[in-house]
Amino acid sequence: MLDALISFNKKTLILFPNIDAGSKEMVRVMRKKGVEQHPNFRAVKHVPFEQFIQLVSHAGCMIGNSSCGVREAGAFGTPVINLGTRQTGRETGENVLHVRDADTQNKIYHALELQFGKRYPCSKIYGDGNAVPRILKFLQNIDLDEPLQKTFRFPPVKECISQDIDHILETQSALAVDLGGTNLRVAIVSMKGKIVKKYTQANPKTYEARIELILRMCVEATLEAVDFNCRVLGVGISTGGRVNPQEGVVLHSTKLIQEWSSVDLRTPISDKLHLPVWVENDGNCAALAERKFGHGKGAENFVTVITGTGIGGGIVQHGELIHGSSFCAAELGHIMVSLDGPECSCGGRGCVEAYASGLALQREAKRLHDEDLLLAEGMSLKKEEPVSAIDLINAARHGNTKADAVLRTAGNALGIGIVNILHTVNPSLVILSGVLASFYESPVQQVIGQRALSSAQGIRVVTSDLEEPALLGAASMVLDYTTRRTY
Amino acid sequence: MLDALISFNKKTLILFPNIDAGSKEMVRVMRKKGVEQHPNFRAVKHVPFEQFIQLVSHAGCMIGNSSCGVREAGAFGTPVINLGTRQTGRETGENVLHVRDADTQNKIYHALELQFGKRYPCSKIYGDGNAVPRILKFLQNIDLDEPLQKTFRFPPVKECISQDIDHILETQSALAVDLGGTNLRVAIVSMKGKIVKKYTQANPKTYEARIELILRMCVEATLEAVDFNCRVLGVGISTGGRVNPQEGVVLHSTKLIQEWSSVDLRTPISDKLHLPVWVENDGNCAALAERKFGHGKGAENFVTVITGTGIGGGIVQHGELIHGSSFCAAELGHIMVSLDGPECSCGGRGCVEAYASGLALQREAKRLHDEDLLLAEGMSLKKEEPVSAIDLINAARHGNTKADAVLRTAGNALGIGIVNILHTVNPSLVILSGVLASFYESPVQQVIGQRALSSAQGIRVVTSDLEEPALLGAASMVLDYTTRRTY
Numbered sequence: 001m002l003d004a005l006i007s008f009n010k011k012t013l014i015l016f017p018n019i020d021a022g023s024k025e026m027v028r029v030m031r032k033k034g035v036e037q038h039p040n041f042r043a044v045k046h047v048p049f050e051q052f053i054q055l056v057s058h059a060g061c062m063i064g065n066s067s068c069g070v071r072e073a074g075a076f077g078t079p080v081i082n083l084g085t086r087q088t089g090r091e092t093g094e095n096v097l098h099v100r101d102a103d104t105q106n107k108i109y110h111a112l113e114l115q116f117g118k119r120y121p122c123s124k125i126y127g128d129g130n131a132v133p134r135i136l137k138f139l140q141n142i143d144l145d146e147p148l149q150k151t152f153r154f155p156p157v158k159e160c161i162s163q164d165i166d167h168i169l170e171t172q173s174a175l176a177v178d179l180g181g182t183n184l185r186v187a188i189v190s191m192k193g194k195i196v197k198k199y200t201q202a203n204p205k206t207y208e209a210r211i212e213l214i215l216r217m218c219v220e221a222t223l224e225a226v227d228f229n230c231r232v233l234g235v236g237i238s239t240g241g242r243v244n245p246q247e248g249v250v251l252h253s254t255k256l257i258q259e260w261s262s263v264d265l266r267t268p269i270s271d272k273l274h275l276p277v278w279v280e281n282d283g284n285c286a287a288l289a290e291r292k293f294g295h296g297k298g299a300e301n302f303v304t305v306i307t308g309t310g311i312g313g314g315i316v317q318h319g320e321l322i323h324g325s326s327f328c329a330a331e332l333g334h335i336m337v338s339l340d341g342p343e344c345s346c347g348g349r350g351c352v353e354a355y356a357s358g359l360a361l362q363r364e365a366k367r368l369h370d371e372d373l374l375l376a377e378g379m380s381l382k383k384e385e386p387v388s389a390i391d392l393i394n395a396a397r398h399g400n401t402k403a404d405a406v407l408r409t410a411g412n413a414l415g416i417g418i419v420n421i422l423h424t425v426n427p428s429l430v431i432l433s434g435v436l437a438s439f440y441e442s443p444v445q446q447v448i449g450q451r452a453l454s455s456a457q458g459i460r461v462v463t464s465d466l467e468e469p470a471l472l473g474a475a476s477m478v479l480d481y482t483t484r485r486t487y
Numbered sequence: 488m489l490d491a492l493i494s495f496n497k498k499t500l501i502l503f504p505n506i507d508a509g510s511k512e513m514v515r516v517m518r519k520k521g522v523e524q525h526p527n528f529r530a531v532k533h534v535p536f537e538q539f540i541q542l543v544s545h546a547g548c549m550i551g552n553s554s555c556g557v558r559e560a561g562a563f564g565t566p567v568i569n570l571g572t573r574q575t576g577r578e579t580g581e582n583v584l585h586v587r588d589a590d591t592q593n594k595i596y597h598a599l600e601l602q603f604g605k606r607y608p609c610s611k612i613y614g615d616g617n618a619v620p621r622i623l624k625f626l627q628n629i630d631l632d633e634p635l636q637k638t639f640r641f642p643p644v645k646e647c648i649s650q651d652i653d654h655i656l657e658t659q660s661a662l663a664v665d666l667g668g669t670n671l672r673v674a675i676v677s678m679k680g681k682i683v684k685k686y687t688q689a690n691p692k693t694y695e696a697r698i699e700l701i702l703r704m705c706v707e708a709t710l711e712a713v714d715f716n717c718r719v720l721g722v723g724i725s726t727g728g729r730v731n732p733q734e735g736v737v738l739h740s741t742k743l744i745q746e747w748s749s750v751d752l753r754t755p756i757s758d759k760l761h762l763p764v765w766v767e768n769d770g771n772c773a774a775l776a777e778r779k780f781g782h783g784k785g786a787e788n789f790v791t792v793i794t795g796t797g798i799g800g801g802i803v804q805h806g807e808l809i810h811g812s813s814f815c816a817a818e819l820g821h822i823m824v825s826l827d828g829p830e831c832s833c834g835g836r837g838c839v840e841a842y843a844s845g846l847a848l849q850r851e852a853k854r855l856h857d858e859d860l861l862l863a864e865g866m867s868l869k870k871e872e873p874v875s876a877i878d879l880i881n882a883a884r885h886g887n888t889k890a891d892a893v894l895r896t897a898g899n900a901l902g903i904g905i906v907n908i909l910h911t912v913n914p915s916l917v918i919l920s921g922v923l924a925s926f927y928e929s930p931v932q933q934v935i936g937q938r939a940l941s942s943a944q945g946i947r948v949v950t951s952d953l954e955e956p957a958l959l960g961a962a963s964m965v966l967d968y969t970t971r972r973t974y
Contacts, residue, residue, distance in 0.1 A: 242942050252942060301812045315911070322804060324913020325788045328942040331910040336903050336938065339825055339896070348938045350903075409826070416823050416837075423818040424802070424911045426811020451823065451835045455729050455739060455815040 001063065001083060002033045004108035006040075010060065010116065014043040061116045063108070070096050077122050079115035081108070095120035110274050114233070173230040174478035175221055175275070176471040177214060178282070179203060179239040181256035181309070184210065186217040187468070188225050188232070189475035193293040195468060196228050197221070207259040215272050222273060234276040234481070235269055236474035238285035242327050248279040251327060254345070256310075278477035282306075283330055284321050285473025286433050286464075287314025292476040294466045295431050302429035303421055304464070305332055307414065307436040310345070311353040315425055322425070333357065335417040355413035358436060361389035364406045368392070376400035393439060407443075414440055415447025422448070422456040433464035488550065488570060489520045491595035493527075497547065497603065501530040548603045550595070557583050564609050566602035568595070582607035597761050601720070660717040661965035662708055662762070663958040664701060665769070666690060666726040668743035668796070671697065673704040674955070675712050675719070676962035680780040682955060683715050684708070694746040702759050709760060721763040721968070722756055723961035725772035729814050735766040738814060741832070743797075765964035769793075770817055771808050772960025773951075774801025777918050779963040781953045788914040791951070792819055792905060795921035797832070798840040802912055809912070820844065822904040842900035845923060848876035851893045855879070863887035880926060894930075901927055902934025909935070909943040920951035 005012050014035060017023040035041040047055065056062065057076040062069045065087060069080040074093025082098050099111050173196065178185040184203040188196040199217050204210045218235060225232050241253025241260055248266025266277040280288065287304040290296035296304070296316060305313040311333030315322045322329045333353035334346050341350025342360070354360055365387040368374040374391065375381060376398035381391060395403035418430055432440055441463050448459060466472055492499055501522060504510040522528040534542065543549065544563040549556045552574060556567040561580025569585050586598050660683065665672040671690040675683040686704050691697045705722060712719050728740025728747055735753025753764040767775065774791040777783035783791070783803060792800040798820030802809040809816045820840035821833050828837025829847070841847055852874040855861040861878065862868060863885035868878060882890035905917055919927055928950050935946060953959055 317804065317809065322912055325915035326913060326942055326945055328909075328940060329911065329913035331913075331940055331943070334910045334940055335907045336824060337826060339899055339903065346940055348940075412826055416826065420822045420907050421911055422815075423821045424816065424908055425809055426813060426816035426818075428812035453815060453818055453821055453833055453835075455813055456818070458813055 001108055002030065002035060003105040004112060005063070006033070006035075006038065007105070008109060008112045008116070009040065012041050013055065013059075014041060015047070016043060016045045061112060061118075063112070074120075075122055077120040079118045079120060081111045081115055083108070093120065093122075106270055106274065107276070110276060113274060172233050172479070173225065174475035175218055175225075175232050175235045175273075176474035176478075177218070177235060177237040177239075178468075178470040178474060179210075179214075179237065179257060179260075180282070180470070181240060184213060184217070185471065186214075186221050187471045187475070188221055188228065188230055189471060189479075190230065191479055193472055193475070195471065196230055197224065198471075203257065205258050207263065210259075211268055215269065218269065218273055222275075232275065234278065234478035235273065236285075236477040237265055237269075237277065237279045238282045238470040238474040239265070239279065240282055243279055243281045243284075244327050245278065245280050245284075245323070248277055250279065276478070276481070278474075278481065280321075280474065280477060281312075281314075281327075282470050282473075283312030283332070284314040284323075285477075286312075286469035287316050287321060287330075287431075287473065288476045289466055289469040289471075289473035290431050290433070290464060291316055291319070292480065293472050294464055294469075295429065295462050299427075299429050301425065301427040302431060303330075303332075303418075303425070303427045304431045304433055304469075305414075305418060305421075306434040306469070307356060307358070307432065307440055308434035309358045311357045311414075311434075315421075315427070317425060317427075332417065332421065335420050337413045337416040337420070352413050352417035356410040356417075356436075356440070358389045361392050361406070361410060361436075362387065365389060365392040365395075365403075368395075368400075368402055368406075373402050374400065376403070389436065411440060411443025412447060415444045416451065418444055418461075419448055419452045419456075422452055422459060426456060428459065430459060430461045431464050432461065433466070433469055437463045488595055489517065489522060490592040491599060492550070493520070493522075493525065494592070495596060495599045495603070496527065499528050500542065500546075501528060502534070503530060503532045548599060548605075550599070561607075562609055564607040566605045566607060568598045568602055570595070580607065580609075593757055593761065594763065597757075597763055600761060659720050659966070660712065661962035662705055662712075662719050662722045662760075663961035663965075664705070664722060664724040664726075665955075665957040665961060666697075666701075666724065666744060666747075667769070667957070668727060671700060671704070672958065673701075673708050674958045674962070675708055675715065675717055676958060676966075677717065678966055680959055680962070682958065683717055684711060685958075690744065692745050694750065697746075698755055702756065705756065705760055709762075719762065721765065721965035722760065723772075723964040724752055724756075724764065724766045725769045725957040725961040726752070726766065727769055730766055730768045730771075731814050732765065732767050732771075732810070735764055737766065763965070763968070765961075765968065767808075767961065767964060768799075768801075768814075769957050769960075770799030770819070771801040771810075772964075773799075773920050773956035774803050774808060774817075774918075774960065775963045776953050776956040776958075776960035777920070777951060778803055778806070779967065780959050781951055781956075782916065782918050782949050786914075786916050788912065789916035789918060790817075790819075790905075790908055790912070790914045791918045791920055791956075792901075792908075793921040793956070794843060794845070794901065794919065794923040794927055796845045798844045798901075798921075802908075802914070804912060804914075819904065819908065822907050824900045824903040824907070839900055839904035843897040843904075843923075843927070845876045848879050848893070848897060848923075849874065852876060852879040852882075852890075855882075855887075855889055855893070860889050861887065863890070876923065898927060898930025899934060902931045903938065905931055905948075906935055906939045906943075909939055909946060913943060915946065917946060917948045918951050919948065920953070920956055924950045 017026050036043055056073050056078055059078050061079045062073055063081040065083050069082055070087045070090055070092040073080050074095050077095055080096045082096050085100055097111055097115050099107055173188055173190045176187045176189045183200055185200045187198040190196055199221060201213060204213055222232050239250055240257050242251045244251055250260055250263040253260035265279045270277045283306055286306050290304050296302045300319060301317050303315050313330050313332035315330045334351045336350045337352055338350030342354040343349055344351035344354035365374060369387045374395050376395050378398050379394060392403050396407050441461060445461050504513050523530055543560050543565055546565050548566045549560050550568040552570050556569055557574045557577055557579040560567050561582050564582055567583045569583050572587055584598055584602050586594055660675055660677045663674045663676045670687055672687045674685040677683055686708060688700060691700055709719050726737055727744050729738045731738055737747055737750040740747035752766045757764045770793055773793050777791050783789045787806060788804050790802050800817050800819035802817045821838045823837045824839055825837030829841040830836055831838035831841035852861060856874045861882050863882050865885050866881060879890050883894050932948050
């Protein structure tokens with residue numbers, strides 16, 4: 001805490017601890033850090049009561065684990081940073097920001113940045129002082145001849161809290177980072193899910209260049225955010241590969257993103273920006289985006305399946321992501337629907353991804369094109385032009401039966417993969433996301449109708465209407481955690 | 488509560504409520520039920536303090552929502568039934584049995600049966616009264632010249648609680664019911680997982696005959712349990728079909744158990760036996776059995792796959808079963824591993840069950856036998872004898888390549904089905920259960936080695952060593968819930 005306060009560089013009044021266990025050690029640390037000589041600090045043993053409440057009322061921020069912070073300071077709307085768990089379970093005003101595991105300078109520094117100089121509505125945890133007139137008014141209004149049934153309601157503090165949420169919705173925002181195979185993108189995302197500004201660069205091939213670019217783009221975005229009246233609360237990162245979100249580490253990534261295994265993303269970014277950082281796999285981010293901003297809102301159990309270049313996804317059960325024991329749950333592209341089947345980029349065979357991904361369709365389109373079988377009446381395509389999944393879909397629409405057969409198999413494979421998910425975790429909703437989503441919606445519904453158990457038929461299959469699931473999901477980690485007001 | 492007390496038929500002292508909201512209504516109900524005239528009841532408005540503590544100390548049981556029950560009664564070890572949620576969150580002694588949703592006569596009646604006449608060790612929630620000698624002894628033992636660091640520890644109440652758990656382990660037990668396609672089995676299962684006695688009958692074909700037989704077998708077992716010094720705490724039922732365990736209802740069952748859809752199992756059994764009843768699908772029961780008594784002990788995320796006549800299973804995530812949105816999660820036999828493949832009993836095609844279940848292997852064995860291709864050197868089998876999966880395995884072991892090919896495909900299909908589970912929920916452990924489990928262990932491990940993503944390779948695959956997973960799982964629902972001391 002002292003290190004954080006020293007680097008925060010504001011005039012600070014320190015109250016010496018009471019004569020409790022450990023107080024001598026605290027004084028020793030304060031002496032060692034030189035706070036008594038530091039020009040910003042003044043350390044005192046006692047402040048008379050009348051002066052003390054003046055100080056509490058006018059402080060830019062209070063920090064520590066004193067009950068005065070969680071109780072009395074609320075009456076003045078003074079911002080408070082409550083450290084550790086000593087006050088856990090006590091009712092507090094909204095002026096209190098908890099830093100439960102307050103062991104790092106960095107977290108406390110960020111909490112100071114969030115709280116200092118803020119002003120909260122007075123929290124009425126002791127009531128508003130107007131009980132007597134209210135009781136009188138009530139007594140005057142009722143018929144005292146009849147017996148009364150006692151009823152309860154919570155004190156009317158709702159209003160001031162909702163005012164504060166409006167304020168948060170208007171100004172508070174997240175920095176979202178999306179690390180894809182091709183591009184590195186950073187966006188400022190508002191609490192309401194609006195992408196205020198987006199920055200795109202090619203994703204560098206080496207670890208060093210990539211980290212440097214991420215930091216540069218994040219710093220730039222943070223500075224620009226001020227111009228948009230956005231207060232950046234933290235950084236959320238969506239990345240390809242397997243991620244340990246508790247540690248903020250990319251465990252392993254395929255060749256799609258080079259030099260991207262055993263990478264601690266949280267530490268360098270948090271150190272540079274003094275902001276909390278969350279990291280999650282891109283498939284899981286898409287599911288988080290649906291949960292907060294999309295079709296998944298309010299759904300207890302749902303699955304997002306992303307059909308793009310590859311196939312990925314995320315599974316939400318009881319409102320939370322399933323990560324699994326080694327953070328490789330929801331590898332939905334590698335559900336196998338064939339004992340043999342085409343080779344997959346994972347080294348396996350017969351994976352859904354090997355049938356139904358953009359790459360798989362492109363491979364088939366190229367094969368047909370090479371054999372001069374892709375074109376149909378009404379279509380034109382130069383021999384040398386690279387072909388894509390879209391050309392295949394086009395050809396099928398123009399009556400090319402070979403292209404149609406390929407797409408049927410792809411839809412069938414994806415549908416069966418999704419039925420396998422239904423028979424495993426039984427969600428109430430499947431959200432198809434990614435560029436091919438709308439194309440697959442109807443074949444998937446058809447396969448479910450034909451091949452799922454009747455008890456799983458009640459499932460809804462929809463196409464996502466979010467434009468940037470990875471960025472929105474990354475932002476949602478920041479926005480959800482910070483509004484819970486606990487790191 | 489009054490209905491339960493009337494049918495419980497013991498001498499009862501009722502304390503009239505204080506003059507609080509609703510007290511008039513309570514008195515009105517008491518009058519209506521005639522408790523003032525009832526020979527078992529005496530209702531009083533006040534008991535002097537000295538007499539009151541005598542009454543508390545000697546009562547067979549206290550019932551209500553008074554704080555005296557959860558606090559003072561503990562000092563005497565008097566059994567208490569605490570109704571509703573008014574006292575939730577308060578520290579209580581182990582003498583208290585909570586009935587949180589106390590809206591049914593039945594639950595309260597059963598709670599009375601469990602608690603009445605019991606005696607608990609005194610719970611020392613106010614301390615044991617020996618603080619002064621302990622402080623003196625401590626002060627005499629330390630060097631008062633040196634400064635001291637304050638440390639904390641919890642009060643030494645562990646001992647008396649563990650004594651009580653020993654008592655529970657010795658005498659408390661569950662009635663387990665297993666409703667299979669062929670047999671109806673009931674067992675008395677002790678807290679340690681020992682099957683004390685087992686009863687087996689053919690499962691009748693009609694709903695009425697089946698319910699009647701279940702009730703008769705349960706009553707008989709409950710009566711016999713007394714001879715084995717077993718105190719039956721409740722009934723756990725494992726059944727084929729899709730189950731809503733919250734309601735205790737079988738939603739739908741296949742033809743394997745006839746007349747077995749939309750069946751409320753809880754009400755008739757609970758009404759007849761005055762015991763709480765839990766109902767769960769047999770695959771889920773097998774997983775619960777592994778969690779409490781088998782390889783799943785202490786595993787956060789694991790999957791049980793049962794290979795018997797059919798294929799089923801259960802998925803445990805964060806220590807709890809995944810049920811899904813319509814209670815059809817973990818239909819692991821109907822994971823499809825082929826776009827086409829053999830027809831399955833579910834109406835689909837290419838399900839794991841259609842390749843690897845006992846029925847599927849029997850079908851293939853019969854086909855080979857009919858074509859005179861099953862026998863290998865050193866084997867004998869009469870033409871008319873019915874063949875089984877075991878004959879197929881035998882033939883393969885004796886060098887029959889056709890039988891071997893069938894088994895290879897089966898092992899491959901099951902392995903791929905399990906890889907699909909790994910890529911969906913990423914457990915740390917797969918437990919194979921059922922008659923074919925040990926046969927499949929090695930093929931499944933092989934397929935995982937070949938076809939699972941490297942990040943999912945760390946999985947352990949083991950064969951269950953539980954002899955009666957369905958019965959043990961059914962019992963575990965009773966034993967786990969009742970030791971949590973909350974319905």
